[in-house]
Amino acid sequence: MSNLIFKGQQNNYPTTSDFGEERSFWPYYGKKHEGIDMRGNKKTQVFCEINGVIKERYDQKNSYGKKLLIKTNLGYLTKELEGCILYQLYGHLFKYDTKVKLGKFIEAGSLLGLMGNSGNCYTKDPNTGIYVPVTEKQQNNENFNEGVHLHLSFMTELKNKKLLEYIKEKLNLKNELLFLDQWGYYYWLNPKYVYDFLNLFN
Numbered sequence: 001m002s003n004l005i006f007k008g009q010q011n012n013y014p015t016t017s018d019f020g021e022e023r024s025f026w027p028y029y030g031k032k033h034e035g036i037d038m039r040g041n042k043k044t045q046v047f048c049e050i051n052g053v054i055k056e057r058y059d060q061k062n063s064y065g066k067k068l069l070i071k072t073n074l075g076y077l078t079k080e081l082e083g084c085i086l087y088q089l090y091g092h093l094f095k096y097d098t099k100v101k102l103g104k105f106i107e108a109g110s111l112l113g114l115m116g117n118s119g120n121c122y123t124k125d126p127n128t129g130i131y132v133p134v135t136e137k138q139q140n141n142e143n144f145n146e147g148v149h150l151h152l153s154f155m156t157e158l159k160n161k162k163l164l165e166y167i168k169e170k171l172n173l174k175n176e177l178l179f180l181d182q183w184g185y186y187y188w189l190n191p192k193y194v195y196d197f198l199n200l201f202n
């Protein structure tokens, strides 16, 4: 089993969908991709990128599937960012590692689970050539490798103005590298630049 870790521009997964890409298929027409999709084989190990606490761990059907939402207070980087929250979202897992429990603190580099195709993952229908959702039965089949990928997003709440300004200023970023969700609650950040930002404090 290969151990692949995403580190922004050092990403060694084949990317199947980039941040901000507009979706051209149902039910996502015109919606921007709020993270990055990386292909791997089913059961490839997925590791935690940044220290944080597990806030959500459940199967979000018709969406991210088996997902994890991890919350980090960036005050550990610098006092200035105390209270600024960054979330990591991992989607479409096959299964969670047994140590991954709701409310638990998890360290960067720890095993989170195994890559899968739970939730809304698509595969090409061999008869029509059209992309169709992977069914639950296929998702539970250990050997069904179609549509397997890791979805990774980083986001921050809108109220974290300080963090957004900080990221833009320090990285000289323009708005297209982050965008607001349709409910106006979260800012999604381009995963590529999250690491440039964190590396400022190394």
Ligand SMILES: [Zn+2]
Pocket (backbone or CB within 6 Å): 017, 033, 035, 036, 037, 150, 151, 152
């Ligand atoms: Zn995705």
